[in-house]
Amino acid sequence: MLNTVYRLVAPRRFEVAFNDIDLNSDKVVVRPTHLSICHADQRYYQGTRPADVMAKKLPMALIHEAIGDVVYDATGEFKPGELVVMIPNTPVEKDDVIAENYLRSSKFRASGFDGFMQDNVALDRDRLVRLPQDIDRTVAAFTEIVSVSVHALRRFERFTHARKNVVGIWGDGNLGYITAVFFHYMHPDTKLVIFGTNEDKLSSFTFADETHLVWEIPEDLKVDHAIECVGGDASQKAIDQMIDIIQPEGTIALLGVSEYAVPINTRMVLEKGLHLYGSSRSGRADFEKTVELYQEYPEILGYLSNIVGAQVEVNSIADMTKAFEMDINKMMGKTIMIWNK
Numbered sequence: 553m554l555n556t557v558y559r560l561v562a563p564r565r566f567e568v569a570f571n572d573i574d575l576n577s578d579k580v581v582v583r584p585t586h587l588s589i590c591h592a593d594q595r596y597y598q599g600t601r602p603a604d605v606m607a608k609k610l611p612m613a614l615i616h617e618a619i620g621d622v623v624y625d626a627t628g629e630f631k632p633g634e635l636v637v638m639i640p641n642t643p644v645e646k647d648d649v650i651a652e653n654y655l656r657s658s659k660f661r662a663s664g665f666d667g668f669m670q671d672n673v674a675l676d677r678d679r680l681v682r683l684p685q686d687i688d689r690t691v692a693a694f695t696e697i698v699s700v701s702v703h704a705l706r707r708f709e710r711f712t713h714a715r716k717n718v719v720g721i722w723g724d725g726n727l728g729y730i731t732a733v734f735f736h737y738m739h740p741d742t743k744l745v746i747f748g749t750n751e752d753k754l755s756s757f758t759f760a761d762e763t764h765l766v767w768e769i770p771e772d773l774k775v776d777h778a779i780e781c782v783g784g785d786a787s788q789k790a791i792d793q794m795i796d797i798i799q800p801e802g803t804i805a806l807l808g809v810s811e812y813a814v815p816i817n818t819r820m821v822l823e824k825g826l827h828l829y830g831s832s833r834s835g836r837a838d839f840e841k842t843v844e845l846y847q848e849y850p851e852i853l854g855y856l857s858n859i860v861g862a863q864v865e866v867n868s869i870a871d872m873t874k875a876f877e878m879d880i881n882k883m884m885g886k887t888i889m890i891w892n893k
């Protein structure tokens with residue numbers, strides 16, 4: 553089947569390309585309906601990654617946060633019209649120790665191979681998880697970043713000691729908000745403190761026990777564990793502050809993406825015996841757990857709807873550009889492309 557792919561060929565320039573989808577293969581064909589823009593997409597769209605990386609990655613369809621309707625499955629396992637979330641991580645091998653999203657051989661959509669900005673996407677069947685037909689699609693569109701938070705919190709369970717009286721999350725943006733919502737449900741008895749830089753954004757964390765502007769933190773406030781959801785140039789200050797505030801033997805989860813190495817106060821990491829661990833992307837099990845939590849706590853979808861930002865009807869390349877440009881200038885929230893392609 554002839555298929556249209558919308559690839560970024562240079563910063564701020566999308567072009568149409570075509571590929572062929574083999575309907576006799578074992579893959580499932582999905583028509584994307586709702587796509588959500590991530591910081592990672594913007595780094596390519598704006599060309600802010602190093603020139604050699606840009607040259608290696610482009611041309612490439614962007615977007616790794618998307619849902620869609622099944623169009624065709626030769627085996628009949630998936631029925632046309634079923635709503636699914638598409639998993640961008642695509643492993644080529646299995647490992648008993650290393651999770652699929654950490655295997656160096658795994659591919660990741662919109663980071664080395666075509667993302668979901670296509671008329672149709674052909675995926676291996678284990679790269680789909682069914683969603684309830686009545687789910688709010690503008691929220692379900694960013695289930696991938698939600699699965700990243702769920703993945704990080706599952707690692708939090710594995711790597712932290714028993715004392716979880718106070719946990720701090722740094723970052724009052726999308727990832728911080730999503731991680732905080734799920735933390736609140738997964739650890740209702742832990743005091744949850746949010747650290748950010750914007751009063752309005754912090755005010756949306758209504759379920760947190762405390763929120764603080766990072767320049768107004770009470771002297772005596774300590775946390776047992778910390779989760780960093782900042783990234784970029786700002787992450788150094790955030791990590792520094794976490795190391796200062798955390799109790800000895802605490803864990804620090806690093807989720808923010810920084811293009812360049814971030815200096816860390818290793819002397820204090822040693823003195824306090826801290827455990828730092830990275831958490832990136834997610835795998836099938838995290839998506840399944842996310843959909844399970846959506847159904848166990850439906851009110852979570854209500855909280856997540858607070859970060860639905862602009863919804864852009866996309867019927868042309870000009871609309872795609874408009875969505876990305878609006879996303880750059882957004883105050884907060886996730887920009888959703890309603891994909892009418």
Ligand SMILES: NC(=O)C1=CN([C@@H]2O[C@H](COP(=O)(O)OP(=O)(O)OC[C@H]3O[C@@H](n4cnc5c(N)ncnc54)[C@H](OP(=O)(O)O)[C@@H]3O)[C@@H](O)[C@H]2O)C=CC1
Nearest residue numbers: 591723724725726727748782783786790807808809832833
């Ligand atoms: N690990 C993974 O798999 C994933 C990682 N990410 C990464 O996570 C990072 C955050 O993503 P996202 O939430 O979408 O981005 P946002 O910009 O929405 O959130 C970052 C927030 O951190 C705030 N901030 C800045 N400095 C500090 C500070 N010192 N302490 C606390 N908060 C601070 C920013 O405020 P202000 O805007 O005022 O600067 C902003 O509100 C990005 O680097 C992104 O690439 C995203 C998805 C998945």
Ligand SMILES: O=C(CO)[C@H](O)[C@H](O)COP(=O)(O)O
Nearest residue numbers: 590592662663697700809833
């Ligand atoms: O956003 C993310 C996952 O949701 C990751 O940060 C993103 O995939 C990193 O990719 P790249 O190395 O291409 O920046």
Ligand SMILES: [Zn+2]
Nearest residue numbers: 590591592697
């Ligand atoms: Zn992302």
